[in-house]
Amino acid sequence: MSFNKEDARGVKQPHNDPLVITLTIERFNTKRILVDNSSSTDIMYLPAFQQLNLDPGRLHPFDSPLVSFSGDRVYPKGIVTLKVTVRTYPRQLTRQLDFLVVDCPSSYNVIIGRPTLNQWKVATSAYYLKVKFLTKDGVGEVKGDQVLAKECYQAVLAAKGNHTWTIEEEKEDKLEALEAVELVEGEAAKVMRIGTTLGLEMRTKLIQFLRENLDVFAWSHEDMPGISPKVIQHKLNVDPGRKPIQQRRRVFALEWNQAITDEVNKLL
Incomplete structure (x- = not known):
């Protein structure tokens, strides 16, 4: 997988926009999805979970809090496994992904972090605003929405919100018997x-x-x-x-x- 000048077509340069894409989640086209290489987990915000008409009974307990770079802590509502499809046939991937459902303000609906990026073996480019991944029929790609990216980023700055979360690892004392x-x-x-x-x-x-x-x-x-x-x-x-x-x-x-x-x- 590689990037070239053709991948830059349609991208307004220069820019510092985040990579925001659209994925199909549980058969619904879901916009405002941030691709974040610095996030150690996949996040779905509660409003998006509700708008997808998902059954709250599908949520499983998750006890560890999420911590942002600013030190804010939030306990997820739970963890849910959803069917996610990237791109369209024939160069597409469909996988079951685990999302932590979080109830806090955000201009994004979903954050795709390192677990999914590594599972899909993707290559991302912040410059070209594009995601590329391997399929049986060749290299698939998803182009970022630069207009939505600007809107989301401005909303994040205005609200002084966090969008990068990591799971706080609880220190367990491993005591000898x-x-x-x-x-x-x-x-x-x-x-x-x-x-x-x-x-x-x-x-x-x-x-x-x-x-x-x-x-x-x-x-x-x-x-x-x-x-x-x-x-x-x-x-x-x-x-x-x-x-x-x-x-x-x-x-x-x-x-x-x-x-x-x-x-x-x-x-x-």
Whole structure:
């Protein structure tokens, strides 16, 4: 696939317009579709989802938020799989694509990001405002709509909106599986947990080391007598010259009393 002077025909130069195309989604011609190489996901905005008369039941939960370059976060309404056709027969592609449905203002209906661009093995040109892709019958192409691109871009600037989103990766703590080891036989309260991936020799040495140093463990408050106030102490930040005042008991509704009692029991 390559681009040449013929591909520039009809494109007003010079320009800095985004690449905005039209695709067939669920048999409907859908305009205002931004091709965004910097987007790590495919986006469909909620108004477009509704205008396509799609069943909300097709949405599946999606928990991770989307983050824009400006730091804005939005949680998608869900993820939906839709049939998308690019170009017309015979040089066309039809694929099932996953879109995150987002409810926030945008001048675009859909954003095609890297997942689809890589799946279709496309070549894009911001200069020629064109997308090219391989089919069984040769190279297909979709030309960008420069008029719509200008309108959408101006609307984005006026609204100070975001159109580039990435999925926020949740940092999962990959904890090693642990096993409980009784340091004192018959006393279930005096238990330590060690990793299950330890070798037999290392496991034996670690358990022996812990048992030899039982005196440094505090299993209850009674095991911590005589702690110096220089280490830690509890202090009430009150004026010693003031006389303590006991407040009158307040009366609450029954359901409030129960909620208060439950919270106090948690603290105790």
